Amino acid sequence: MSNIATSKRKVAIIASHGGLDEAYPSLILANAARQSGIEAFVFFTFWGLDIITESKVDHLHVNLAGNASSGMPTMIAGLPGMESLAAKMMRKQMEELELPSVREMLQILDESGAELYACELAMKMFKRSKEDLLPQVKDVITAGDFYDLADGAQIIFT
Amino acid sequence: MEVPRPHDHQLAAVSAKLDALSQQVGLIVERQRKTEELFAEMTPILKLAMGVASERLGDLERRGYFEFATEMLKVADRVVTGFGPSDVRQLGDAIVGILETVRAMTQPEVLAVAGEASAVLQNADQAEPMGILGMVRATRDDDVQKGMAVMMELMRHVGRAAQLVSDKRAASPLEQKRSKLATITGAKKKKVLGVERPAPAAPAAPRAQAEPKAPAASCGVPQTAPSPVAAVLDGVGFSADGHLADPTQWTAELAVKIAAAQGVGMSDAHWKVVEFVRADFEATKVSPNIRRITQATGVTTKDLYTLFPKAPARTVAKIAGVPKPAGCI
Numbered sequence: 001m002s003n004i005a006t007s008k009r010k011v012a013i014i015a016s017h018g019g020l021d022e023a024y025p026s027l028i029l030a031n032a033a034r035q036s037g038i039e040a041f042v043f044f045t046f047w048g049l050d051i052i053t054e055s056k057v058d059h060l061h062v063n064l065a066g067n068a069s070s071g072m073p074t075m076i077a078g079l080p081g082m083e084s085l086a087a088k089m090m091r092k093q094m095e096e097l098e099l100p101s102v103r104e105m106l107q108i109l110d111e112s113g114a115e116l117y118a119c120e121l122a123m124k125m126f127k128r129s130k131e132d133l134l135p136q137v138k139d140v141i142t143a144g145d146f147y148d149l150a151d152g153a154q155i156i157f158t
Numbered sequence: 159m160e161v162p163r164p165h166d167h168q169l170a171a172v173s174a175k176l177d178a179l180s181q182q183v184g185l186i187v188e189r190q191r192k193t194e195e196l197f198a199e200m201t202p203i204l205k206l207a208m209g210v211a212s213e214r215l216g217d218l219e220r221r222g223y224f225e226f227a228t229e230m231l232k233v234a235d236r237v238v239t240g241f242g243p244s245d246v247r248q249l250g251d252a253i254v255g256i257l258e259t260v261r262a263m264t265q266p267e268v269l270a271v272a273g274e275a276s277a278v279l280q281n282a283d284q285a286e287p288m289g290i291l292g293m294v295r296a297t298r299d300d301d302v303q304k305g306m307a308v309m310m311e312l313m314r315h316v317g318r319a320a321q322l323v324s325d326k327r328a329a330s331p332l333e334q335k336r337s338k339l340a341t342i343t344g345a346k347k348k349k350v351l352g353v354e355r356p357a358p359a360a361p362a363a364p365r366a367q368a369e370p371k372a373p374a375a376s377c378g379v380p381q382t383a384p385s386p387v388a389a390v391l392d393g394v395g396f397s398a399d400g401h402l403a404d405p406t407q408w409t410a411e412l413a414v415k416i417a418a419a420q421g422v423g424m425s426d427a428h429w430k431v432v433e434f435v436r437a438d439f440e441a442t443k444v445s446p447n448i449r450r451i452t453q454a455t456g457v458t459t460k461d462l463y464t465l466f467p468k469a470p471a472r473t474v475a476k477i478a479g480v481p482k483p484a485g486c487i
Contacts, residue, residue, distance in 0.1 A: 112460075
């Protein structure tokens with residue numbers, strides 16, 4: 001009668017991009033996994049660090065330039081102010097759909113038991129310390145540590 | 159001592175006034191006499207002067223001064239009818255600024271720049287059509303770069319001045335009154351460049367307060383018809399994903415049984431969530447997702463995962479006898 005995953009199913013999601021449109025897929029996948037009774041780990045690396053950085057999480061942008069799906073010519077999409085305009089429009093649309101903000105999504109993930117990790121190498125590259133990150137981040141670990149943690153998990157790269 | 163009678167007192171005042179009057183009369187007579195003398199002396203001089211003047215006027219007439227003056231009067235008349243006294247007062251205030259501007263603009267260097275620019279405009283017909291690439295290429299030219307810098311600086315100053323003007327206008331009492339009035343009456347804003355603004359949303363109907371707000375589109379589609387029955391247990395039909403096929407068949411006893419099968423022992427905290435989910439489904443025909451449950455019941459996400467381990471929204475939906483929640487948040 002039950003089809004909720006009773007096995008020890010795990011997903012390990014690697015978030016490597018920091019755009020608003022790039023943050024949601026990883027966060028929603030992780031949340032959906034938790035809602036389906038699947039263990040979830042999220043590893044934030046490179047630009048993905050912005051998603052869990054206190055000063056950046058509320059100001060993630062949408063990059064239209066070079067995005068064929070944006071429907072906007074790259075010449076125009078690259079103009080100053082376009083990306084923040086796009087981010088604003090996307091935020092508005094998400095609000096209409098009652099999607100939680102990125103910050104709220106991370107809180108929900110933390111409360112639902114998903115584990116969030118920051119990449120040590122990326123932290124060094126971007127000169128960030130643990131204090132710059134959101135409190136929901138469990139630890140700063142290396143890619144090798146992440147593999148150990150996510151032993152037996154399905155890995156999703158976003 | 160004898161007190162002076164009122165009569166004497168009035169007499170004294172009248173005689174004092176008379177004295178003053180006679181003095182003034184003397185002065186007037188004196189002035190009149192001097193004027194007469196002046197006229198007597200002036201008459202020959204004036205005659206001479208008038209002769210010269212009329213000669214001069216005739217001369218002016220010949221040279222077209224009067225015609226010019228009449229035309230000028232017409233211009234002045236047009237100016238007067240076009241402008242009010244307050245405009246003239248403002249002009250008086252601004253005259254120093256105007257003169258300074260004119261002086262700055264008529265400096266030889268400035269005129270040279272303007273002359274150079276107008277020479278280009280005169281030869282505008284010889285200019286080659288240019289696309290975006292041409293524009294980009296042109297920016298490599300030193301002169302174009304310099305010109306762009308000048309234009310940018312000009313734009314910066316114009317912008318700053320425009321800001322000052324708008325600040326000043328906003329600060330003026332008339333404008334303040336107007337904006338205050340607009341906020342009270344809710345007057346619609348003036349359309350700018352024909353851009354149509356959407357009308358402000360109508361106030362929510364009172365019934366919206368009585369009914370729970372329908373969840374947003376991200377939370378799935380309403381389900382009114384019972385799901386197809388895939389299995390029947392104890393005379394109750396279940397759908398393929400393990401939810402009660404017909405939510406109306408739900409009973410509290412059944413809920414306890416389903417909960418037990420899910421490994422959940424029902425407590426008051428469990429019932430609070432289950433009752434909300436049933437009530438919400440009743441009202442919206444949509445199974446609430448975790449976010450909706452936490453926001454409506456005040457139970458935190460963390461507690462929800464403790465009460466209903468593994469997928470809370472789905473487990474609660476099963477226990478509450480409603481379909482599987484569709485949203486992904």
